[in-house]
Amino acid sequence: MPELPEVEVSRQGLIPHLCGQRLLGAVVRTPRLRHEIPVVLTSRLAGLRLDAIGRRGKYLLLDCESRAGGGWLVLHLGMSGSLRLVPPDTPAQRHDHVDLIFAQTVLRLRDPRRFGALLWHEGSPVESHPMLAGLGIEPLAAAFDGDWLYAATRRRHGPIKPLLMDSRLVVGIGNIYAAESLFRAGISPLRRADRISRVRYRVLAQAIRATLEAAIAAGGSSVRDYVHSDGGTGCFQLSCAVYDRGGEPCPSCGKPVRVTRQAGRSTYYCPRCQR
């Protein structure tokens, strides 16, 4: 489920409940997700205070007293991961792989497909972690604009949509928000990246920003539900204009939304509104 907005909403929802709280330990029920889960976690975390929760792309970064001999939990939700806060001693269900135990509550990671990741980093700035070091620009950062996109795509012959989803270029944009942003900008997902004008990249950068911010705002309204229910919806998304609407009328012109496949992923777009 999670693209950047869902991860950001999770981050904002967890902060008031967890920051400043001290970890009692961790329970790891599954030896590996995408990677091995460090065995050290079960003992290493005990006594550390969670100082802050950051985000880099779709990674959540839990600062566990990193400046005082602790380290960082680096968490990725993959395709099917979700986080929830449950009372202590709540029985774990299928696919509940990891618990981070606090005095008052338990942060529980569920991930049926196990494409997620939980890593531990200490001894150097978390940005230098191998999973983070090669990541691209944050799409909500001030530096991300049409001029940046234009400059970054000069030698890119491939279609724009898979490029938007390439985290080495720009982070956080997954299959849904790539489709929705391109629709909003009126740009075809099939268009070669180096054949999009500077002016249209300005429109696209603004569309990406607006789409992500709207999704975050929409998710924000359900943060309370997410945090307190243990059957969290995990479904923060706004209704989509084109994503998953193949064959349905384009909300703008009525022509059927077209579906194709790019780099192994489904792509939805309006062939009339998007050029």
Add this chain to the structure above:
DNA sequence: CGTTACCCCTGGAGGC
């Protein structure tokens, strides 16, 4: 160097 293919894994939907 840029781009694509494959793989990791489970579960739900739909065809037969």
Add this chain to the structure above:
DNA sequence: TGCCTCCAGGGGTAAC
């Protein structure tokens, strides 16, 4: 009812 195939919001890595 069961069994099969295909699809799914990600991304690291190998190969072209």
